[in-house]
Amino acid sequence: MSKIVVENVKIIKKKSLGRGNFIFEMAPFSKTKSIKPGQFVHIRQPRTNLLFRRAFSVYDFDAANRTLSIIFKVFGRGTSLMAKLERGAALDVMGPLGNGFKYPSKRKTVILAAGGIGMPPLYLLAKTLLSRGYDPDRILYFYGGSSKADLVDISRIKKLGIRVYPSTDDGSYGFKGFVTDAITDNVDLTNGKHHLYGCGPEGMLKALDELALSKNLPGQLSLEAPMPCGIGICLGCIKPLRAGGYTRICREGPVYDVGEVLL
Numbered sequence: 106m107s108k109i110v111v112e113n114v115k116i117i118k119k120k121s122l123g124r125g126n127f128i129f130e131m132a133p134f135s136k137t138k139s140i141k142p143g144q145f146v147h148i149r150q151p152r153t154n155l156l157f158r159r160a161f162s163v164y165d166f167d168a169a170n171r172t173l174s175i176i177f178k179v180f181g182r183g184t185s186l187m188a189k190l191e192r193g194a195a196l197d198v199m200g201p202l203g204n205g206f207k208y209p210s211k212r213k214t215v216i217l218a219a220g221g222i223g224m225p226p227l228y229l230l231a232k233t234l235l236s237r238g239y240d241p242d243r244i245l246y247f248y249g250g251s252s253k254a255d256l257v258d259i260s261r262i263k264k265l266g267i268r269v270y271p272s273t274d275d276g277s278y279g280f281k282g283f284v285t286d287a288i289t290d291n292v293d294l295t296n297g298k299h300h301l302y303g304c305g306p307e308g309m310l311k312a313l314d315e316l317a318l319s320k321n322l323p324g325q326l327s328l329e330a331p332m333p334c335g336i337g338i339c340l341g342c343i344k345p346l347r348a349g350g351y352t353r354i355c356r357e358g359p360v361y362d363v364g365e366v367l368l
């Protein structure tokens with residue numbers, strides 16, 4: 106694991122993406138060069154009485170300019186306060202944290218399955234795979250949400266030139282139904298040529314895990330859990346492993362092989 110730092114950064118860009126979703130671009134963060142897709146930062150908001158940091162996957166970064174971006178959705182108290190911050194406000198950022206994704210063989214077709222706010226780490230994974238020479242036609246990005254407005258920043262994913270498959274529960278955009286159904290509808294999973302990555306709500310991850318296990322499809326899932334400390338001390342984010350025992354999502358995770366964690 107690369108060195109973890111705790112640094113004072115400033116919001117240099119803030120953009121609303123609608124439906125309570127925001128992008129923050131922040132700088133300067135000294136460890137951008139060592140960030141791997143799937144890693145996260147743990148953010149404390151100074152000048153609030155919030156006790157705990159909040160975890161956010163790294164959406165993008167620019168190592169030369171030491172900038173880092175996240176997308177967040179307003180959920181509870183912490184993210185509501187964060188949404189009120191404007192350009193120039195300071196944040197205390199700890200990271201990069203967690204293990205990140207392992208890269209697949211270049212012979213595989215990569216299926217990225219994102220649900221809602223699970224989109225950012227899979228965007229960064231797609232971008233990184235392209236920079237490592239993977240074929241854009243063999244990167245399939247399945248992005249699901251309740252309706253069209255929940256597929257935030259989809260234009261940025263499309264700009265990567267990979268194959269994007271939107272899906273919505275209400276059918277307002279793309280495939281009508283769940284991400285897992287969009288995958289089985291579009292991809293023949295029986296030929297052993299695919300590698301799956303997933304990030305999203307727990308129900309979706311469970312469905313992806315079951316799909317992958319039933320089709321003998323290798324892959325990794327990025328998990329979320331309430332995460333007070335983020336560095337493996339408080340045990341607030343433990344989950345049971347299929348083989349027995351427990352894992353700390355913040356320390357051994359958040360990325361696990363398909364079937365590894367009992368979802």
Ligand SMILES: Cc1cc2nc3c(=O)[nH]c(=O)nc-3n(C[C@H](O)[C@H](O)[C@H](O)COP(=O)(O)OP(=O)(O)OC[C@H]3O[C@@H](n4cnc5c(N)ncnc54)[C@H](O)[C@@H]3O)c2cc1C
Pocket residue numbers: 145157158159160161162163175176177178179180181182183184185222225328329330331332333341359
């Ligand atoms: C690895 C990881 C990556 C994530 N990536 C993203 C992302 O890219 N975008 C996004 O929108 N969301 C992401 N999340 C979820 C994000 O962290 C939650 O949306 C956020 O924590 C909700 O915070 P809140 O302040 O709005 O809610 P609140 O309900 O105020 O707080 C929830 C969090 O605060 C902490 N907390 C508060 N009170 C307690 C308590 N009494 N005991 C223990 N813990 C407490 C916990 O960490 C809990 O998860 C990620 C989560 C994880 C674990």
